[in-house]
Amino acid sequence: MNSFLKKKSIDKNGILSFEISDEKTKKVAEFYNAKPFPSYKDDDNKYTILDKGDKNFLANQFKKFIGYKKNVLEVGCGTGQLSNYFAIGTNNNIVGLDPTKASLNLAKEFADKNKILNIQFVNADIFDDILIDDFFDFIWTNGVLHHTKDPYGAFKILIKSLKKEGYVLVGLYNKLGRFRTIFRRYIFKIFGRKIIEKIDPTLRNLKLDENEKVAWIRDQYIHPLESLHTIDEVLKWFKIHNIEFISSVPSSDFDYDYENIFEKKSSGNFFSRIINQFLMIFNSFGSDGGLFVLIGRKE
Ligand SMILES: C[S@@+](CC[C@H](N)C(=O)[O-])C[C@H]1O[C@@H](n2cnc3c(N)ncnc32)[C@H](O)[C@@H]1O
Structure with missing residues (x-):
């Protein structure tokens, strides 16, 4: 059994696998098995993925902030571009978890082909609660929880595996910004x-x-399961689980400082948060699906 797993897995071609039994998760996994997301280009390699990741302002800052020798979990890693990006050129231990087997096969194939050794893929449903408590220094889950039957339920489970003083980044479809x-x-x-x-x-x-x-x-257009959320909702999740608000994209206050998203920012007030989420309808934050992101730190 792997040190970060509390249940026994089966090794399937190097992927630590669990049976997916929940009907809703199975339906979503079938949807992505038919067409893995986000998928690779035929000529993608270590360098193209590094370049793509460096151009993504969230992933780039996240990778720099992680530093070295850390345990990092991506929940819902899909075809694993970001997990692989986080692993390339570091000695961090990266774990990419996803219930979609076809996506993980591509993720693993890419890691093997590019000799990325500090990464492990886990084929599992987050609701099966297979991760040990207080293990990861960083958890990234972007564009995932809104495709589950119970986004808060999934958050409750994944946050247990975050260490004290560890950071979590949650990205969800916004109720206003996805308009x-x-x-x-x-x-x-x-x-x-x-x-x-x-x-x-x-x-x-x-x-x-x-x-x-x-x-x-x-x-984006024919998904069988998705829900919409707000900054205030995730702030409530953070409060219940002793997660200190660090920052959000878009900003929660009127500061609009995205240069260092791991620096503590003001969480503003209900009015500032609503205005900034409403503005997503018109600005670039609402153009690619209307995702908003919150970063928090476990107290
Ligand atoms: C839109 S894709 C996002 C992939 C990746 N995070 C990205 O940003 O490119 C959503 C992913 O969430 C995964 N997912 C759905 N339900 C899940 C669950 N119950 N537990 C873990 N991951 C899940 C899907 O298999 C899919 O790969």
Whole structure:
């Protein structure tokens, strides 16, 4: 048994595997098994993934902040681009967990091909509560919990495995900020792919290949399970579990300082938080699906 697992796993081609039994998780995993997300380009390698990660302002700051010799967990790692990015060139121990087998096969294949050794993939449902308590220094879960039957229930489980003084980053679809995507979803239903390729900012990015485009369209417009959330909701989760608010994107106050997201910021008030989430409808934070992110530290 691995030191971070409290239940016995089966090794399937180097992936630590558990049976997925929950019907809702199975349905979501089947959806991603048909088309793993976010998928790789045929010519992706260590250097392209490093370059992509460095250009992602959240992932880049997260990786720098982690430092070295840390235990890092990504819950819902999908095809593992970020987990692999966090592992490349460091001596951190990275764990990527996801119930979708096809996605993890791609993640593992990429790690093996590029000789990334400090990473382990776990095929499991977060609700199966397989991780030991107080183990990870950092937990990243972005774009995942809103695709589960109970996002707060999933948070409650994953946060147990975070060490005291460890950091968690949670990214969820925003109730206000996802407005543009929801509007485009109706357009997609009526007019189909051709129109959506013209109006979706991610699809207009010429660097995406066909694989990535199909994975994005499915993820954004025909997903079988998704929910919408607010900063205040996650602040409540943080409070219940003694997680100190560090920062959010968009900002919770009117400071708009995204240069160092691990520096403690003001959590503002209900009014400032609502305004900033409402503004996502019009600014760049709402253009790629309307994700908002909260970072917290376990007290
Ligand atoms: C939209 S993808 C996000 C992938 C990756 N985090 C990213 O940002 O590219 C959502 C992922 O959540 C995973 N997921 C869904 N339900 C889950 C659960 N119950 N436990 C863990 N991961 C889950 C899916 O398998 C899928 O890979």
